[in-house]
Each structure stands twice: as C-alpha cells, then as structure tokens.
C-alpha cells in the first residue's frame with residue numbers, strides 16, 4: 001500500500017487560510033497537513049486494515065503520547081467501516097508510553113513506560129500504532145518487545161514516516177504520509193508537551209522552538 005508522499009520543497013499552506021488556536025499564531029510556520037486531509041487518509045488506512053484483518057479480533061497497541069489522536073481516530077474509523085460492511089472486527093486498545101525526545105533531538109535512551117505484562121497480546125492480531133516513525137528505533141524495539149508475547153501477527157501503522165538519511169529501512173505496513181526530515185507538531189505530536197491541542201500537522205517556527213524550549 002502506498003502513501004501520500006510530501007516533497008522536500010512542500011512549503012505547507014499559509015496559516016491564515018485555516019482555523020487554529022490563536023495562542024499558536026507566531027509559533028508555527030505553516031499548515032503542513034490540514035486536519036481534514038489527515039482524517040481522510042486515516043479512513044483509507046482503516047479500510048486497508050479491515051481488508052487485511054476483518055473477521056478477526058484486533059489488538060491495538062497505542063504508542064503514547066504522540067499516537068493518541070491517530071489511534072483514537074483510526075480505531076473509530078475501523079469500527080465504523082466494519083459495522084457498515086460484512087467484515088465484523090472487535091478492537092481492543094492497550095497503551096504504552098515511550099520517552100525519547102528532549103526538545104527536538106532524539107535522545108539515545110529509549111525506554112518503555114507501560115504495562116510490563118502484555119500477555120493479552122498472545123495469539124492476537126496486533127497492530128502497533130505510532131504517530132511518527134523517523135529513525136525506526138522505536139518501531140524496531142517495539143516489534144522485538146511485542147514478539148516476546150507470541151502474538152498471531154504484528155503489523156505497524158504509522159501516520160507519518162520521515163525521510164531521513166539512514167532512516168527506517170522497514171516501512172510500517174500502513175503509512176499515512178511520507179514527509180521530509182522537519183520537526184512537525186500538532187495532531188498530538190508535541191514539542192516539550194506543547195502543540196498537542198493543535199488539530200493540523202504544522203511546521204514549528206524558530207520562534208516557537210525558542211519560546212517552548214526546556
């Protein structure tokens with residue numbers, strides 16, 4: 001399944017063309033991916049997931065905190081489409097937390113905060129849901145961790161995959177958008193906990209980086 005590929009020179013849409021929280025006025029440069037476009041792409045991913053896994057129970061593993069909006073909207077769409085089709089599917093969601101970023105730099109120490117016991121994954125179709133895949137370190141680590149609990153199948157859904165040199169070799173099974181290597185915020189993607197309340201995916205401005213720097 002292909003993805004929406006955003007070119008390196010894509011400037012994003014002018015902020016003034018969209019609705020956004022006033023308090024972020026000077027903190028973002030442009031609207032990179034509008035909320036409506038995100039939502040439509042998510043419906044497509046839900047359709048693909050249903051085609052691949054309908055008639056089976058789906059164990060969704062949501063990677064917090066950045067993944068919570070993507071996961072909620074994706075699960076909603078899978079449920080809605082499964083109800084209006086002949087492919088019934090039950091979805092259950094578990095949450096794990098990963099901390100790996102300070103400011104906008106990936107730190108080496110990646111650690112999982114969350115239920116140590118994921119035995120509920122045994123024999124299930126597991127779908128790891130991540131908002132953004134860049135180095136692919138998190139995805140690789142999670143796949144190894146989840147395999148230990150003997151799931152029936154493990155797939156990954158990534159809303160955004162960053163094009164970075166030496167980046168993720170293995171692409172997620174379901175990808176929303178492939179984007180350039182720029183720090184994006186919004187739609188639950190944060191910068192030091194800010195911008196999670198912004199519905200569009202935007203590019204943070206230099207001023208925003210300074211304003212919310214730790």
Ligand SMILES: Oc1ncnc2c1N=NC2
Pocket residue numbers: 066101132134182183184185189190191
């Ligand atoms: O661009 C990004 N924006 C927010 N969080 C992360 C990003 N890349 N990896 C984690």
